[in-house]
Amino acid sequence: MFAPARPRVRRPRPGPPGGPPPLAAVLFDRDGTLIEDVPYNGDPGRVRPRPGAQAAVKDVRGHGLAVGVVSNQSGVARGLLTRQGVAAVARRVEELLGPLGVWAVCPHDVADECGCRKPAPGLVYAACAELGVDPARTAVIGDIGSDLAAARAAGARGVLVPTPATRPEEIAAAEESAPDLPTAVRRLLDPGRAAFRGPRRGGAP
Template sequence: MSMEHVAARAVLFDRDGTLVEDVPYNGNPSLVRPMPGAVAAVAAARAGGLAVGVVSNQSGIGRGLLTWDEVGAVNARVEEVFGGFDTWQICPHTPDEGCACRKPEPGMVLAACAELGVLPEETVFVGDIEADVLAAERAGTRSVLVPTPVTLPDEVHRAETVAADLPEAVRLALS
């Protein structure tokens, strides 16, 4: 690792495919299903003294497929399942809007760090695809990739840190 290892004070999670099963453009709270081990992993992060947050691309808003209210209802259901998160960062833009927030850009990760009052190097970002890893790298945070069946093998190969599941990712963040 190029940067000196600094103890984590916060862990940020991608939502879809990381915390909960990926349902494309989900506006229905009843479709929220936690990924295996995810609820216990978030609880372990909190128990370890880490601030916890969610960083999520939701281009369905920009595409006109979802409303902010629908995304908010899904996020509220995520909090019913996992407990409250210390920060939520949502990018509503489509890929062609060229915003600074949509992963792999670092905007949401940096905004989460600022809201939590932690430095990027004190933060670990956990996600399931390379856009999450790149957003973390560009923001100066550590990244942990938790592959799913949709994660490309090349993305797994390129990732600096890979965990088998969310509990392992949180253990790595706490170590």
């Protein structure tokens, strides 16, 4: 898979005494989080950033944290998408949003029972290893429950940014959520802010 050069990472700001360890990296889901979800897209011309994506990624970089992408792309296994198409989309995303330190992509289908496809933790582990960060000092931002489940299984923080495609039960189950990407990132980057919670059952984030 396409793997851009790793950017230099400044030392993260310390967290509050007695609180969780300071973040060293933020990993973003691709479809529905960083860019609009176009099923099985291998065409860079169809890439459209999600609202606030550019500002959110820039904010993470500006605070000296590593940044990366963790993405299921089962279309490769199903013959609906090529690895070259995945790489072309990744390059276009970086043209629009700037460099992303690592792309951890699962090309398998559910039936393959791999250890990398979210909700399994493999993509998070792989991205953290490439970036040289501890999963415990990493946050994963995504739009569906499997993104948060992968984060939890890897020992990372998971933050849900719902879209119309997010199921109500996923919103209700999210321990941490935000209405949009810039808000999610601001909350993560503020070490003095108490952990933000997901919405009450049936409520909005």
